[in-house]
Amino acid sequence: MKILVPIKRVVDYNVKVRPKADESGVDLNNVKMAINPFCEIAVEEAVRLKEAGTATEIIAVTVGTSASQEQLRTALALGADRAILVETDVEVEPLGIAKVLKGIIDKESPDLILLGKQAIDGDNNQTSQMLAALSGYAQATFASELKIEGEKAVVTREVDGGLQTISVNLPCIVSSDLRLNEPRYASLPNIMKAKQKPLDVIEAGTLGVDIEPRNKTLKVSPPPVREAGIIVETVEDLVDKLKNEAKVIT
Amino acid sequence: MSILVIAEHDNEEIKASTNNVVTAATNLEGDIHVLVAGSNCSGAKDQATKIAGVAKVLVADSPEYEHCLAENIADLIVAISANYTHILSPATTNGKNYMPRVSALLDVAQISDITSIESSDTFERPIYAGNCIATVQNSDSKKVITVRTTAFDAAQNDGSAEVVDLQESHNLGISEFIKEEIAESDRPELTAADVIISGGRGMQNGDNFKILESVADKLGAAIGASRAAVDSGFVPNDYQVGQTGKIVAPNLYIAVGISGAIQHLAGMKDSKVIVAINKDEDAPIFQVADYGLVADLFTAVPELDAKL
Numbered sequence: 001m002k003i004l005v006p007i008k009r010v011v012d013y014n015v016k017v018r019p020k021a022d023e024s025g026v027d028l029n030n031v032k033m034a035i036n037p038f039c040e041i042a043v044e045e046a047v048r049l050k051e052a053g054t055a056t057e058i059i060a061v062t063v064g065t066s067a068s069q070e071q072l073r074t075a076l077a078l079g080a081d082r083a084i085l086v087e088t089d090v091e092v093e094p095l096g097i098a099k100v101l102k103g104i105i106d107k108e109s110p111d112l113i114l115l116g117k118q119a120i121d122g123d124n125n126q127t128s129q130m131l132a133a134l135s136g137y138a139q140a141t142f143a144s145e146l147k148i149e150g151e152k153a154v155v156t157r158e159v160d161g162g163l164q165t166i167s168v169n170l171p172c173i174v175s176s177d178l179r180l181n182e183p184r185y186a187s188l189p190n191i192m193k194a195k196q197k198p199l200d201v202i203e204a205g206t207l208g209v210d211i212e213p214r215n216k217t218l219k220v221s222p223p224p225v226r227e228a229g230i231i232v233e234t235v236e237d238l239v240d241k242l243k244n245e246a247k248v249i250t
Numbered sequence: 251m252s253i254l255v256i257a258e259h260d261n262e263e264i265k266a267s268t269n270n271v272v273t274a275a276t277n278l279e280g281d282i283h284v285l286v287a288g289s290n291c292s293g294a295k296d297q298a299t300k301i302a303g304v305a306k307v308l309v310a311d312s313p314e315y316e317h318c319l320a321e322n323i324a325d326l327i328v329a330i331s332a333n334y335t336h337i338l339s340p341a342t343t344n345g346k347n348y349m350p351r352v353s354a355l356l357d358v359a360q361i362s363d364i365t366s367i368e369s370s371d372t373f374e375r376p377i378y379a380g381n382c383i384a385t386v387q388n389s390d391s392k393k394v395i396t397v398r399t400t401a402f403d404a405a406q407n408d409g410s411a412e413v414v415d416l417q418e419s420h421n422l423g424i425s426e427f428i429k430e431e432i433a434e435s436d437r438p439e440l441t442a443a444d445v446i447i448s449g450g451r452g453m454q455n456g457d458n459f460k461i462l463e464s465v466a467d468k469l470g471a472a473i474g475a476s477r478a479a480v481d482s483g484f485v486p487n488d489y490q491v492g493q494t495g496k497i498v499a500p501n502l503y504i505a506v507g508i509s510g511a512i513q514h515l516a517g518m519k520d521s522k523v524i525v526a527i528n529k530d531e532d533a534p535i536f537q538v539a540d541y542g543l544v545a546d547l548f549t550a551v552p553e554l555d556a557k558l
Contacts, residue, residue: 016512017378026382038494094350095359118494120513123377124362129320129350138424139320141347144487154428158487159343160441160496161432166319169424178477178494179487214359218372218385226519229540231531235553238525238543246523246540248445248502249469249558 001055001148003046004110005080006101006131007039007062009071010121019220026121026220035071038116040078041176044183045146046114047079054148057081059108063092063100069199076194077186083197088204088211094122096211098130103207105135110171112153117142117175128175138168142177252281252305256327256339256349259286259294261316264301266442267340269404271397272301276405277367278336281305284411287326289316295413302409310416317427318344324351325420331356331392335370341396341497342441349396358390365401379493379516399441400499400520433488440491443472445502448491448518449484450476452507452528452547456484461551462506468558474498474518476508492517507547510535527551 011017012032020027035043049055060075061084062068072083086100105113118125132139140146140155144163147154148170156165158177186194204211232238242249253275258265268284275282282303286295287310298307308330314322327348331337337352339345341363353360365383366374372387373395440446447462447469459473466473474496475489491498493516503521508514510526510533518524519538526539529546536542543550 011378013513017381019382026378093359095354095357098354120493121378123379123493124360125346126350126353126360126362129347130354130360132320133324133351133354138422139347139351140425141320142343157343159430160488161430162486162488163431164317165428165430166317167426167428172424177487179481214390215361215386215388218387220377220382220384223376223380223383223519226524226538227540228537229524229542231536231542231544235543235545235550235557238541239554239557241541242502242523242525246502248523 001112002057002059002108002110003049003055004104004108004113005042005046005058005060005075006113006115006127007043007060007071007075008036008119009033009062009064009068010036010119013037013120019222023219023221025217035074036116036119038118038176040183041178041180042114042116043075043078043080044181045176048181049148050079059084059110061086061101061104063088063097063204065089072199073194074186076197077191078184081197083199085199085201086204086207087201090211091213092211093213093215094124094126095130095214097127098134099209100204100207100211101131102134103209112171113173115173115175117177128173132173138172140166140168140172141175143174144177144179146174146180251335252283252333253278253336253338254331254334255282255284256337256345257284257286257294257298258340258342258344259288259291261288261291262293264294264297266404267342267399268298269301270399270402271338271340272303272405273402274367274397275336275338276303278370280335283308285310285327287315287323289313299411299413300407300409301411302406304409304411306414307411308414308416310418312419314419314421318348319425319427320348320351321422321425322420323348324355325422326418327352328355329418329420330416334392336393336395338395338397340399345396349394353394356392356394358392358394359388360394360396361386361388362396363398364395365398379512380519381512398497400497433486437466438470438472440472440474440496440498443500445469445471446474446498446500447471447504447506448474448476448508449479449506450508451478451482453479453484459485461555464555465551465558468555476511476514505535506551508535509533510538
């Protein structure tokens with residue numbers, strides 16, 4: 001079984017980002033970048049399937065500038081066998097990314113495509129579902145458990161009311177939720193080995209798909225600020241404030 | 251031209267999130283139609299006809315729609331999409347699942363999780379866990395949108411819409427429902443509750459959530475949790491409030507033993523009144539709390555329970 005794992009380079013999850021002063025965008029000067037946490041979970045799941053003997057090859061792929069090679073190397077260090085960078089300077093939206101990935105699926109014919117459910121920058125939660133639509137495959141989103149059973153994947157999904165289990169035909173698209181697994185740390189020897197693994201660079205233009213953005217960001221502003229609150233000394237004070245000042249309990 | 255709202259329901263009942271999306275749709279121009287796709291869903295259909303502001307309720311009642319499998323629902327929505335300028339759903343796990351599939355099939359971008367409608371093509375939405383608000387203008391001929399339900403009031407239930415039965419069958423046959431483990435609870439749903447009491451890592455284990463239950467019973471509250479508490483296995487995933495869990499905005503949110511990580515704040519900072527109980531006075535949760543109590547939760551919560 002061949003697994004394709006699309007990943008994304010994003011701002012590290014510990015960074016608290018701010019809009020630029022002129023509100024033209026998000027201020028990303030000198031901030032730490034990392035592999036999107038959900039993508040890391042997807043890589044980990046692929047590696048576990050390979051370790052279990054279910055998968056034979058793991059290909060990591062990303063769409064972005066040459067700086068994204070750093071995150072592909074991270075995926076290689078975690079256990080991916082080879083990587084593909086589809087290079088572009090355009091800030092590609094989920095629909096465009098899905099079109100590029102469909103092009104990669106056509107070239108590589110993977111049996112399973114594992115992605116993170118959401119990138120923590122745009123918080124869109126779209127790419128997996130769009131890729132499923134474009135490839136005509138079934139989708140199992142927000143996965144907290146994945147089992148390959150013959151020609152099907154049995155996936156437990158995190159849904160609003162609890163958990164839902166579905167069975168989908170392979171090839172299929174699976175998007176990882178937080179509790180699918182806990183990713184490992186790359187060991188130093190594996191980080192060194194990753195530098196020798198193949199990393200192909202393809203120009204996005206050669207895939208012949210439309211990646212022009214459909215959305216224009218008019219401005220990026222800070223969220224409304226909450227007024228600073230007060231510290232109460234006792235539970236009695238708290239109950240009194242909630243009853244008589246905030247009037248939210250009776 | 252009209253606006254299509256996809257109903258969130260469990261076949262028997264319409265979920266309140268549908269009413270929130272109808273209110274969002276009233277900010278656009280055109281008749282509002284609501285699609286109820288399900289199986290044996292006449293209960294949900296009847297309720298949908300009562301949502302104020304809705305002109306038509308379209309019903310697709312067929313076994314392949316019973317569990318809201320994205321493949322079948324998306325094909326149905328695409329098949330009836332021709333006369334709509336806007337297609338909206340709540341940003342629930344169902345809406346997040348089928349709507350991007352709809353977008354890609356229509357070759358349009360999706361605008362996720364909108365919190366405000368500025369005009370027919372311009373919307374506000376939070377990005378970076380709500381640390382920034384983006385105003386985006388979409389150039390597609392059809393707008394596919396998921397709506398953050400906490401940003402819009404629920405439409406009233408005093409309407410009387412016309413019912414249209416759809417004879418649309420869409421079963422791709424590539425996905426199959428196996429089972430569901432849905433928590434049964436007498437408490438209000440997290441996303442619809444007026445009061446929420448949430449526990450974090452400070453709760454130490456699942457058993458200790460019992461002390462929150464007693465307070466919740468007195469306040470008619472829902473119980474939530476931080477990601478740390480869910481990851482540690484204290485409570486199930488459907489309790490999680492945060493950037494990638496549930497987004498809530500109750501009148502009163504009580505955070506107990508929650509430090510206040512960015513991704514948790516993203517899910518609750520629009521609550522009207524926030525109370526934080528934490529023994530660490532430097533915990534970031536105090537920066538968003540209206541009322542902070544620096545105390546050991548295992549003495550403070552039982553005391554709060556006694557005083558209510």
